[in-house]
Amino acid sequence: MPDTVRVFGPAPLKQMTDYSLRAHQATIDLWVRDFKVKPLVPPVVKEVSTAGMTAEDEHVKVTAAIVKHPPMQPALAYRFDFHDRSVVFSGDTAPTEAVAKLARGADILVHEAMYVPALEAFLHDRIAQGTPVRFGDFVAHMKTVHSPVEEVGRIAQESGVRTLVLSHLTPSIETIPEETWRRAAAQQFKGEIVVARDSMVL
Numbered sequence: 001m002p003d004t005v006r007v008f009g010p011a012p013l014k015q016m017t018d019y020s021l022r023a024h025q026a027t028i029d030l031w032v033r034d035f036k037v038k039p040l041v042p043p044v045v046k047e048v049s050t051a052g053m054t055a056e057d058e059h060v061k062v063t064a065a066i067v068k069h070p071p072m073q074p075a076l077a078y079r080f081d082f083h084d085r086s087v088v089f090s091g092d093t094a095p096t097e098a099v100a101k102l103a104r105g106a107d108i109l110v111h112e113a114m115y116v117p118a119l120e121a122f123l124h125d126r127i128a129q130g131t132p133v134r135f136g137d138f139v140a141h142m143k144t145v146h147s148p149v150e151e152v153g154r155i156a157q158e159s160g161v162r163t164l165v166l167s168h169l170t171p172s173i174e175t176i177p178e179e180t181w182r183r184a185a186a187q188q189f190k191g192e193i194v195v196a197r198d199s200m201v202l
Contacts, residue, residue: 005043008054008062010074014045049074051098059083065102067093069145077102088161092168094144095151103159108202111155112168114146115176115184122171146170149181153188164189167196 007017021028021042032039048054048064055062061081069075069092079088079102088103090111103109116139123138147155149166156164166181178195185193194202 005041006055007043007045008048010072010076011047011049013047017043017045048076054078063102065098067091067098068096069093079103079106088159090147092145093147095147095155097155097158100155100158103156103161106159106161108163108165109156109159109161110165110167110196111152112147112170113149113152113166113181113185114142114170115149115181116143118173118176118180119171122173142170149184150187153185153193156185156189156191161191163192163194163202165194165196165202169195 007013021040028040031037046054051065052063053061054064059082063079063081065077065079067075067077067090072092075091075093077088077090077093077099079086085108086106087108087110088099088106090099090109092112093099099109099111119142120135120139123133123135127133127135152166153164164185166185169176169181181195182193194200
């Protein structure tokens with residue numbers, strides 16, 4: 001690990017970071033002793049609870065926006081502006097104009113996406129198998145914390161990004177064709193649409 005680590009995110013990030021270091025202290029001590037590396041300097045933790053610029057150095061400027069993922073408050077989206085490109089990550093969120101505003105003029109918007117028909121079919125199947133959840137309650141919850149893919153397309157079009165990357169797909173069922181995701185987003189977005197997969201490089 002590098003000598004110094006900077007960590008940015010919503011509260012209780014410092015508490016979680018401190019806990020994680022304590023949980024791995026024995027392993028860290030072993031690295032220091034057996035691999036003869038420098039002791040890990042505790043990370044610089046900056047808790048972010050408002051929209052605006054969160055960090056900047058000679059390589060990148062990071063800007064945050066508040067998004068909707070109740071009961072988590074605040075939930076954050078991030079924009080990374082490099083010298084040659086800009087990328088926005090929505091994080092988990094219901095549709096919100098905050099993401100469209102944050103992504104305005106960016107090269108890439110990576111946005112979570114939910115395909116409601118497949119989610120409802122999946123849930124009906126699980127309930128039929130005995131999963132103890134009420135259909136209406138579950139769907140209502142999912143719609144308060146995630147974004148239907150058609151709305152994601154609208155947000156991308158409004159922001160003017162060149163490329164929309166659909167990520168954190170709900171439901172995460174491999175049998176949903178990529179074209180199904182793209183077609184739903186393309187109802188509103190006219191740019192390039194990529195369906196994210198693990199280990200993908202753009």
